[in-house]
Amino acid sequence: MNEVELINLILDRLGTAGRDARLKIGPGDDAAVVEWEPEQDVVVSTDVCVDGVHVPKDCPGDLVGYRTVAMSVSDIVAMGAVPRYLTIALTIEQPDVDWIAAFADGVRDACVEADTTVIGGNIAKGVKQISATAIGTVRRGQAIHRHTAKPEDDIWVTGRLGATQLALPVMTAWIPQGLSELRQLTSTDVIARYLLPPIRTPFVECLRQYASACTDITDGLAFELEQLISGSPHGYRVETDEIPLWSSAVLDDVLANDDSYEMLFTSSKENREAVLHYGKNSHTPISRIGTVLPTADREFVPAREVQSRITGFSHF
């Protein structure tokens, strides 16, 4: 199969899922064209999924496709924006048609879940790797920064943390499972949760309305907590027992290194009931884990020594 045939195969698999009335020119031209809604800002983020780093080596295509989309969408949601469009660039050594078709299936399934449309991409020969750019939309001026937490704000987190740390050691013996099977297991199985990060689009509107600051968790909780107050004179107190962990996850590991793609956000105490309500209505598990402090203190109760760990994960 040559490139054109591979692209057609992918477009075929993607189907019309999520096709968007505002998409004026889709895949197949030099670039995609979207008629932008008035009074909406454009929100853009790029992520890379490296084979053997962000996904296990030889991971089935559908799982890689799903995970790539979920990773990308996560950054847009963390801005309080609705993910709408994706471009995906795939490099692969050989035109493995089965893997590529499965990859497209996984992309499609995640796009349907996130209500997002693939509007362009690229395929080239190279070591297996995917980069995805997600484009979202948010009402003008309402995107949420990472670092704008206010003193006395509650600190919240969605979902549960620590699946990656638990999954990686046991994955050596893992027998690849299908996407549809794994999707049933994301609330009970650490491997399923690690491979298929949550798509938190049902919770976006709550973030946009109530969050004073937000980031997705990709570099360990301690590093991400720092993001919330970065550049401010503020600090935080975290009730470590309130941090929602997978059972047998080690808190210190989660503080040092977690890429659960869950949302970490702050919100005024006054919104507490509204946030809880929104979590319930959108079927988004949420936990209140602490408070933003007016002073620069970092308190973990019970105490935790994390100063050495707030640099986040580094590839190098």
Place this chain on the structure above:
Amino acid sequence: MNEVELINLILDRLGTAGRDARLKIGPGDDAAVVEWEPEQDVVVSTDVCVDGVHVPKDCPGDLVGYRTVAMSVSDIVAMGAVPRYLTIALTIEQPDVDWIAAFADGVRDACVEADTTVIGGNIAKGVKQISATAIGTVRRGQAIHRHTAKPEDDIWVTGRLGATQLALPVMTAWIPQGLSELRQLTSTDVIARYLLPPIRTPFVECLRQYASACTDITDGLAFELEQLISGSPHGYRVETDEIPLWSSAVLDDVLANDDSYEMLFTSSKENREAVLHYGKNSHTPISRIGTVLPTADREFVPAREVQSRITGFSHF
């Protein structure tokens, strides 16, 4: 250097070149946010630059940076849109600070030339590779398709074709040169032209006003000619002597395989003077190479046998 330090180094090198008043949140948050202009469509394209494929192995960073931006911008210009924003994802095996700094310099120089701003990106460990997503803006509904050429339209091409075919065989003995030196040589030296594709932003407004169809040339001229009439009952006649070639370039090679990133476009005969005028005023070399035919014939005068070559370049 860890990732955060590398990102800061890159942002430092990029400086404020091209910083855009509509960029509300730039690099450093989960995603970038742009206040979109009313009545403007969003134009998006993703490209990949693989080390050893799209650029020679061990190519200096500044040349790779420049080339990556030029490649990406080209797709946006081919839509008649103004390239405005870029995200760049770099994977690299080792955090080679000198190479990365030079890469950022090259990105900056090309962004200044294209009047484009880097608004986000990603850096991760992996085989050296760059993917770039370019975002452009065009007045609502005025983006130019590839395949909308009309019968009797003139067929035009910018610049000169064939540099890649001439450059690759002699590059084995090439001693890497600096970006600023090579930028002086793009109209006289095939290696300079191959490494540093043209940035045709000064010609965008002409394309938007007068082009009935447009594509950038990345897969050989014969393949791109097919794009102009794809899905239509039309054909084309090309005066082969009018195709602007580098001296000693072989026409058959250019028909089969050329990635000059020049613009191939069609325009009504009535616009002929206006297009020539625009080319001159914007210092864009342009050549009229043929005519769109109302019938499905493909004529090369003098005759050329190209039927077997219109599948374009395939990586696989």
